[in-house]
Amino acid sequence: MKIIKGLKLGGLQQKIFNLMLLFIIAFVAVYAAVSVYQQHNLAAIVEDAAERQQESISAVSQETMRTVLETSMSRTTALQAYIANDLFADVKTDVETLQAFARELFANASAFPPHPFYAPDPAKDGIPSVQFQHEAGVDPNSSGDLGLAANMSEVMLAMFKASDKLDSCFVATTDGCILFVDDRSGSYIDENGSVETFPVRQRTWYTQAVGAGELIFTGVELDAFTDIAGLVCAAPVYVDGKLACVVGADIFLTSISNYVQETSSESGFLCVVNQNGQVLFSPQKEGIFKAELSDSAPDLRRNGALGPFITEALKERTGLTLLQVDGREYYLTGAPMETLGWAAISVVDKEATNQPTEAMLKSYEDINAGATATFNEGAARSGRTVLVMTVLLALLAIVGALVLAYRIVKPIEHMTKRINSLSGSDKAFQMEDVYRTDDEIEILAESFASLSKKTRDYITQITEITAEKERIGTELALATRIQADMLPNIFPAFPERPDFDIYAVMDPAKEVGGDFYDFFLIDETHLALVIADVSGKGVPAALFMMVSKILVQNYAMTGRSPAEVLRAVNNQICSNNREEMFVTVWLGILDTATGKITAANAGHEYPTVMEAGGEFRLIKDKHGLVIGAMEGIRYKEYELQLQPGGKLFVYTDGVPEATNAENELFGTERMLRALNKDTGASPEQVLRNVRRAVDDFVLEAEQFDDLTMLCLEYKGDRKIYKEITVPAETDKLDEVMGFIETELEKAECSPKARMQLAVAAEEIFVNIASYAYAPGRGDAVVRFELDEADRRATLTFIDSGVAFDPLEKPDPDVTLPASERQIGGLGIFMTKKAMDDVRYERTDGKNILTLVKKI
Secondary structure (H helix, E strand, C coil): CEEECCEEECHHHHHHHHHHHHHHHCHHHHHHHHHHHHHHHHHHHHHHHHHHHHHHHHHHHHHHHHHHHHHHHHHHHHHHHHHHHHHHHHHHHHHHHHHHHHHHHHHCHHHCCCCCCCCCCHHHCCCCEEEEEECCCCCHHHCHHHHHHHHHHHHHHHHHHHCCCCCEEEEEECCCEEEEEECCHHHHECCCCCECCCCHHHCHHHHHHHHHCCCEECCCEECCCCCCEEEEEEEEEEECCEEEEEEEEEEECHHHHHHHHHCCCCCEEEEEECCCCCEEECCCCCCCCCCCCCCCCCCHHHCCCCHHHHHHHCCCCCCCEEEEECCEEEEEEEEEECCCCEEEEEEEEHHHHHHHHHHHHHHHHHHHHHHHHHHHHHHHHHHHHHHHHCCCCHHHHHHHHHHHHHHHHHHHHHHHHHHHHHCCCCCCCCCCHHHCCCCHHHHHHHHHHHHHHHHHHHHHHHHHHHHHHHHHHHHHHHHHHHHHHHCCCCCCCCCCCCCEEEEEEEECCCCCCCEEEEEEEEECCEEEEEEEEECCCHHHHHHHHHHHHHHHHHHHCCCCCHHHHHHHHHHHHHCCCCCCCCEEEEEEEEECCCCEEEEEEECCCCCEEECCCCCEEECCCCCCCCECCCCCCCCCEEEEECCCCEEEEEECCCCCCCECCCCCECHHHHHHHHHHHHCCCCHHHHHHHHHHHHHHHHCCCCCCCCEEEEEEEECCCCEEEEEEEEECCHHHHHHHHHHHHHHHHHCCCCHHHHHHHHHHHHHHHHHHHHHHCCCCCCEEEEEEEEECCCCEEEEEEEECCCCCCCCCCCCCCCCCCHHHCCCCCHHHHHHHHHCCEEEEEEECCEEEEEEEEEC
């Protein structure tokens, strides 16, 4: 095909021109045949283009819809399951806390006197209150366990007030009594003003928890007093293999039910299925997805079509599944709620997903049919006009043929090229000046542009789904802040304690991490130190970390040794560790009075210790098995002795295993060099030195693991020093004894040592007042010193009277009868026997007598 001076030789345009010439020469018959051929050819082009556009629209629309459903339904269902599961995970943690507290309480029942308990008071309706009920025929005042359980009143009340998820929490005794906390006191009073009885041991939560022997969630039931749908999380408490009580918490499910109702739309809905395959929450009023109570709802796992899908959804996230249910085809996705063993199921009507495609195709067909009819009518009209004008306007007909060929062929050729160029791209078909012919060509082009715009709009809606990722990122950022707030992060941590200094950091590799550190005072002289590393990364590791941290702290605060704490935590985690996660833990307890650290290691990195004036070195302690691997593991303890100025540095494997771009590990040798760079630095600066060394080593390489460090500096014992000066007169004895008694009380001196020091002090001061300055007058200094490191009290008496050493006089013979003994010396003798050390010296004209006693 050639183009000469704008005239196209060859192709469709020339054929039309030739046909017009033949029409002029061969009269109307020949022209009619040419017109039919022309119309058929153009129609074929339009039909072919329309067919390809229709196939493309249908394929892209259906594939896009399925991709949208596959992505959005799966993620949305998983997110909804996660949000609902979070409610029950928090409640489970609360019940486990109550279980651990109750176990310690009943295991040490002799150490706790009965605590007062009170019946429901209607005047407290709406106010969180601790109250009790009992079974018919049970006398609560004769219950030994109810008074013991009442020692948990403050704990349960605080837990109820702190949680927005609990509708009540309780402890039920084995003799038919229950102590509980809620704000509905008026609900438990009958019409006669008496407390309603409550069949404690016949309740489903009691029988299920005792039958299972572990923490359980009941099915959905109506509350006995409010008729509100809910469920109960309960756990039995065993002491020496015997059931002591059952603890638990109520959860009303109104908020979840409302949330599920709000998901209903014309095209789909969300429902919740329990571990028995029963629909608990659904907006459907009829059909197989109708929600019913646990005792009457059918098991969908036994449904031929739904059974395998429901069974899979209870275990793991499902892909997009097409099933026929109740005579209709539905797309379904599911995600498990791991805490309860439930699942969230999203259902979308397949017919609704096909509506956009069908609507676009129908619109296209209508537009195409109209455009074709209009085109055909115009072509016939043009043929008749040319037939009439052929003889008289031959030349004009030739020019008209050229114009008509250009007008018809050019836009269609351009349109076809444009459509072919858009295949597989995301650009839209748009109107151009070449299509504005004011005839059927323009109508056809406008229909293509309209369909293209609708397709683009449809794709735009799909892209908006990606905004969901940003919301998930925001939630991860919130999780990062929550995790950081779970760890001690205010420094200096103990500004009032001069005997030690501590600093720690945790830098997760992802938004949230599995490493954690902790430190807390068990009592005035014992500081717990914890560093741990959970297997895995991200949100699962962070959740496991929080549980492990709480358990370690709770057991450590009971006064157990490090090995006993690790053993108890391991058994607790192994009892319900279906995900088979584990955590390495190093736990040490520092005696701040002596500098001794008692420690145990559950598969964690070696600690490093710096002796005063020396350098940091690794302590290759004996590792026990990681926490969570096997129940019943025993751990070994060892001791580290810190002198004043000594330091302890513990860390996770993120430090020695930091990797640079050449896959080279940072290693413990580089870590020790960084630690020993400035051995006199504060704990905070020590950690900064190590982190700077790691950063300089890895440079631009991505952080592979969480990086957590803790450093403690032991500064030594603390001494308390006070003194008073009084006239050496016997009427000042009360003032002197009051001073001594006050200081001994502050030092928490034992009653026996306090009495011995008081008797000795009275003897010494009376002697000074009576003989030191006689017959003149003078002052006496009484000095009190306390060495907290070894718990020794020192009393020093100073006067400027005549020189007198009371220790020179020989001790009286106490074996002789009183009538035969020499008078005097018995008081000093008793003082020397009662004290650990008695010393006298004469310095600068002063008598100085010192008494030392371990208190």
